[in-house]
Amino acid sequence: MIGTYVLSSGYYDAYYKKAQTVRTKLINEFAEAFKDVDLLVGPTAPETAFKIGANAADPLKMYLVDIMTVAANLSGVPSISIPNGTGDGGLPIGLQLMAPQRADRALLAAASATERIL
Numbered sequence: 542m543i544g545t546y547v548l549s550s551g552y553y554d555a556y557y558k559k560a561q562t563v564r565t566k567l568i569n570e571f572a573e574a575f576k577d578v579d580l581l582v583g584p585t586a587p588e589t590a591f592k593i594g595a596n597a598a599d600p601l602k603m604y605l606v607d608i609m610t611v612a613a614n615l616s617g618v619p620s621i622s623i624p625n626g627t628g629d630g631g632l633p634i635g636l637q638l639m640a641p642q643r644a645d646r647a648l649l650a651a652a653s654a655t656e657r658i659l
Contacts, residue, residue, distance in 0.1 A: 568616045575618075575641040580651055584609055585635025589628030609637060619645045621652045625659055 574581065586606050596602045613620035618639050625636035638655065640648035 564615055567612060571612075571616045571618050571639075572641070579640070579647070581639040583637050583639075585622040585637040589634050590632040592630075592632070613637075613639050618642055619648045621648055623652050623656050623659070 586609055588606070591606075596606070610620065610622070618641060620637055620639040622635040622637050625634045628634050636655070636659075638648060638652050640651070
């Protein structure tokens with residue numbers, strides 16, 4: 542329903558067109574970054590994993606845990622999250638690798654090699 546509302550008369554320019562403009566800028570920023578590097582590496586989440594159900598009552602916190610993966614999703618660059626050890630309480634820490642668009646094979650090869658090293 543929200544999608545229909547946003548695309549309805551009068552709201553197309555206010556929401557959809559602006560969102561597409563921001564998305565295009567993000568795609569261009571990633572393309573520029575990948576002129577200098579083969580991969581981008583960073584955390585999958587801003588904190589270590591939490592126990593199942595620990596944040597079920599806080600939808601905002603649940604959303605913010607995924608914030609590090611949003612840029613790859615919006616820009617269409619392939620990304621993968623691999624295990625990178627454990628934090629407090631033995632819960633896993635994720636490492637995210639991103640590659641240029643259409644470089645999926647290189648990304649999977651790099652993720653495999655990184656996982657073997659870690």
